Amino acid sequence: MACPHRPRWTGPWRPQTNGKAERFHRTLPDEWAHHRPCTSDAERQAAFPDWPDRYNYHRPRTGIDGHPPAGRVTNLSAQHT
Numbered sequence: 001m002a003c004p005h006r007p008r009w010t011g012p013w014r015p016q017t018n019g020k021a022e023r024f025h026r027t028l029p030d031e032w033a034h035h036r037p038c039t040s041d042a043e044r045q046a047a048f049p050d051w052p053d054r055y056n057y058h059r060p061r062t063g064i065d066g067h068p069p070a071g072r073v074t075n076l077s078a079q080h081t
Contacts, residue, residue, distance in 0.1 A: 031055070 010017040032051045038044040060066040 027055075031059075 032048060033044060036047075038047070057068050057070045059068055061069060064072055
């Protein structure tokens, strides 16, 4: 069966229609790439594997009453064991 969801493309430089992705692209350098001084690109890349966990499971969001986004998802596999 074909997937009923198709990608919806937005125009370049249009944060009004792509706000969540634009905000993520702003957060990534602020909280990961340039959050602390690194002496090399390899050091910065080594710090990345821990960042998505913090971003999704521990970083509070004001738009959802200070909760991380993973707490709002109802179909995480760990909840269905």
